[in-house]
Amino acid sequence: MQFETGDPKDQLGGKVSQGFGSYSSFRTYARLDSGKLNSTGTKFMTAYSRSDEGMWAGGGSQFQQQVDAKLVQPIGHESVMKAFFNWSDLAEWGYWDTSLAMLNGLGWRTPHLYPNYAKAYNYAAGNISLPTTDAIEENGDEPYLYDGGQHETNYTGGLNFDLALTDRLRWRSTLYGTSQTGYYTYADTSTPSADTEAPFSEEVWQNRQERYGFTTSFLYKIANHNIDAGVWYENNNQEAGLFWYNEPTLGEGAPLKTVGPYNTYGKAFQQGYGFNWRTNNFAFHLQDTWRPIENLRVTAGFKSVLATTAGGATYNNPDYTGVDALPNGSMTASSAFLPHVGASYHFLQHHEFYFDLAENMRTYQVLPNGVGNSPWSVQDQDAFRKLQHSVSPEKDWVYAVGYRYTDKLVQASLAGYHADARNRLQAATEGTILAPVSTVVPTTVHTNGVDAAVTLTPIKGLAIYNSVSYNHSTYGGNITTSDGIYYTKGKKIVNFPQFMYKANLSYRWKGLETHFDVHYYSKRYYSYVNDTSVPGYWLASTGARYNFGKVGFAKNLSVDFNVYNLFNSKYISMMGQNGNPMSGDYQSLERGAVREFFGTVSAEF
Numbered sequence: 001m002q003f004e005t006g007d008p009k010d011q012l013g014g015k016v017s018q019g020f021g022s023y024s025s026f027r028t029y030a031r032l033d034s035g036k037l038n039s040t041g042t043k044f045m046t047a048y049s050r051s052d053e054g055m056w057a058g059g060g061s062q063f064q065q066q067v068d069a070k071l072v073q074p075i076g077h078e079s080v081m082k083a084f085f086n087w088s089d090l091a092e093w094g095y096w097d098t099s100l101a102m103l104n105g106l107g108w109r110t111p112h113l114y115p116n117y118a119k120a121y122n123y124a125a126g127n128i129s130l131p132t133t134d135a136i137e138e139n140g141d142e143p144y145l146y147d148g149g150q151h152e153t154n155y156t157g158g159l160n161f162d163l164a165l166t167d168r169l170r171w172r173s174t175l176y177g178t179s180q181t182g183y184y185t186y187a188d189t190s191t192p193s194a195d196t197e198a199p200f201s202e203e204v205w206q207n208r209q210e211r212y213g214f215t216t217s218f219l220y221k222i223a224n225h226n227i228d229a230g231v232w233y234e235n236n237n238q239e240a241g242l243f244w245y246n247e248p249t250l251g252e253g254a255p256l257k258t259v260g261p262y263n264t265y266g267k268a269f270q271q272g273y274g275f276n277w278r279t280n281n282f283a284f285h286l287q288d289t290w291r292p293i294e295n296l297r298v299t300a301g302f303k304s305v306l307a308t309t310a311g312g313a314t315y316n317n318p319d320y321t322g323v324d325a326l327p328n329g330s331m332t333a334s335s336a337f338l339p340h341v342g343a344s345y346h347f348l349q350h351h352e353f354y355f356d357l358a359e360n361m362r363t364y365q366v367l368p369n370g371v372g373n374s375p376w377s378v379q380d381q382d383a384f385r386k387l388q389h390s391v392s393p394e395k396d397w398v399y400a401v402g403y404r405y406t407d408k409l410v411q412a413s414l415a416g417y418h419a420d421a422r423n424r425l426q427a428a429t430e431g432t433i434l435a436p437v438s439t440v441v442p443t444t445v446h447t448n449g450v451d452a453a454v455t456l457t458p459i460k461g462l463a464i465y466n467s468v469s470y471n472h473s474t475y476g477g478n479i480t481t482s483d484g485i486y487y488t489k490g491k492k493i494v495n496f497p498q499f500m501y502k503a504n505l506s507y508r509w510k511g512l513e514t515h516f517d518v519h520y521y522s523k524r525y526y527s528y529v530n531d532t533s534v535p536g537y538w539l540a541s542t543g544a545r546y547n548f549g550k551v552g553f554a555k556n557l558s559v560d561f562n563v564y565n566l567f568n569s570k571y572i573s574m575m576g577q578n579g580n581p582m583s584g585d586y587q588s589l590e591r592g593a594v595r596e597f598f599g600t601v602s603a604e605f
Contacts, residue, residue: 058111060093444476
C-alpha cells in the first residue's frame with residue numbers, strides 16, 4: 001500500500017478554513033502553494049491545522065495540531081524528485097474504558113472524575129462511596145478513575161524519486177524516517193503516591209519508536225508486460241516503559257494533567273518494566289502484469305519476507321510483575337515465496353469479472369508485558385521460551401472472486417472471498433485494567449464472506465448507494481491456557497460484525513451538495529467462547545455544502561454543515577483495546593460519540 005499527499009499547485013495560492021462544532025470544538029486549517037518558482041518547475045506547499053474539542057462526557061479536551069510540507073522538483077520531462085515532511089502533536093483526555101457490567105449498572109455516561117480532584121481524592125481514600133454493583137466488583141472494574149489520556153508527537157520525512165532511465169525502464173525509490181513518542185496514562189487507585197499523601201498516582205506508559213528505511217523498485221515495460229521488481233528495508237527501534245508519578249496532597253498543589261508534564265512532584269517513584277527491541281525488515285517482490293488482449297489483465301508474482309527482532313525486557317520490577325524475569329530474546333519470521341495471482345477480464349461492454357489469490361505472512365508484533373498479541377507480552381521468560389520453540393509466524397491464504405457492472409445509470413458489484421489464517425497469535429486478557437495479565441496462544445481462523453453493492457444514478461446529480469456485507473469467521477481450534485481448555489472451535493471471532501449494511505443518498509445541484517448516510521453493524525461477540533457480546537446498532541449522519549464560487553478575491557468560497565449520529569444512537573465503537581476475555585466480561589469497551597454538529601467555512605485564493 002502507498003499513501004501520497006497532494007502535490008503543490010502550479011499557481012501561487014492557498015486555502016483557509018475554519019470549523020466550529022458541538023462541545024466547543026473548532027478546527028483551523030491554512031495552506032500555501034508557491035506555484036512554479038522557476039523554469040524547471042520547482043514548487044512547494046506547506047499546511048498547518050489546529051483543532052480542539054471538548055469532551056461529550058466528563059472534563060478535558062482533545063487537542064491536535066499538524067504541519068505538512070512538500071517540495072516537488074521535476075527532472076527533465078519524465079522524472080521527478082519529491083521531498084516531504086510531517087509533524088503532528090496531540091494532547092487528549094480520553095474517554096473511559098467500560099465493561100458490560102458498567103454499562104448495565106451505571107449507564108452510558110459514566111465519565112472520568114476529572115476535573116474534580118477532591119472527589120477523586122476522597123473516593124480513592126475511602127472517605128466517600130460512589131454507585132457500584134456486584135457485577136462491577138466481581139470484574140475488578142475501575143469505573144471512577146480521576147483521568148486518562150495520551151500525549152503523542154510524531155515526525156515523518158523523506159525523499160521520493162521517480163526516474164525515467166529509458167523509454168521502457170523507470171526507477172522508483174523512497175528514503176524515509178519516522179519517530180513517535182507517546183505517553184498513555186491512567187490515574188491508578190491501586191498505587192498510592194509515594195512522596196505525597198495522595199491515595200492514587202498517575203500511571204504512565206512511555207513508548208518511543210524510530211523507523212528508518214527505503215524502498216526501491218524497477219518497472220520495465222516490454223511487449224504487453226509490465227515487470228516490477230524491488231526491495232524494501234527498514235530498521236525499527238522501539239522502547240516501552242511503565243512508570244508511576246506522584247499526585248499532590250489535596251490542597252497542596254495543582255493535580256497532574258493526563259497530557260503532562262508528569263514530574264511536577266518529583267521523578268517517577270516506581271517503574272514496572274522496561275523493554276527495548278531492534279527489528280530489521282527485508283522484503284523482495286517480483287511481479288508481472290500481462291495484457292494478452294486489450295480487455296484482459298493478468299497479474300502474477302511473489303514476495304520474500306525476512307523480519308528479525310531481538311531484545312525484550314531491560315528492566316523488571318518483580319513486586320509489580322510477580323515474576324523473576326520478563327521476556328527477552330530474538331525471533332525471526334521468514335518466507336521465501338509468498339505467491340500472488342490475479343486477473344481482470346472485461347468480457348462484454350460494462351461487464352467485468354476478476355479473481356485474486358494470495359498468500360501473506362504477518363511478522364511478529366512487539367508489545368510489552370500484558371498488552372496485545374505479541375510473544376513478548378506473555379507473563380514471563382519461561383512462557384516466552386516455550387513460544388520461541390513452538391510458534392510459527394502467521395500465514396494467510398486469501399481467495400477472492402467478483403463481478404462488476406458499470407454504465408451511466410447503474411454501477412453494481414458482487415464479490416465472494418475465503419481466507420484461512422494459520423498460527424495466528426491470540427491474546428486473552430485477565431486481571432484488571434490497571435494490572436492486566438495477557439495469555440498469548442496460537443490459533444487458526446477460517447473466513448467466508450460476500451459483499452454486494454449497487455449505485456443508482458437515475459437523474460443528473462442524484463446518487464443512491466446501497467451495500468451489504470456478510471462475514472462468517474470462526475476459530476479453527478480450542479485454546480488451552482494455564483486456566484484450562486476453552487472450547488473456541490467453531491466460535492465466531494471477537495470484535496467483528498457478521499453483517500453490515502450501508503446506504504448513502506447524495507444530490508448535487510449547481511453549488512449545492514447534500515448527503516444522508518446510514519450504517520448498520522450487527523452483533524459483535526466480546527469473549528472468545530461467545531458467551532458475551534454487544535448488540536447491533538444503526539448510525540446515521542447527514543450534511544449539506546454550498547459553494548458560492550468566486551466572491552471578491554476568494555475562490556470556491558463554501559459553507560458546509562454536518563450532523564454526526566443524527567438520531568443519537570447508543571453504540572459501542574471500539575472493542576478489545578485492552579484485550580478480550582476468554583469468557584465473560586472485561587473493562588475493554590468504548591462507547592461511540594453522541595450526536596454532534598459541525599460547520600465549516602472555507603475559501604481558496
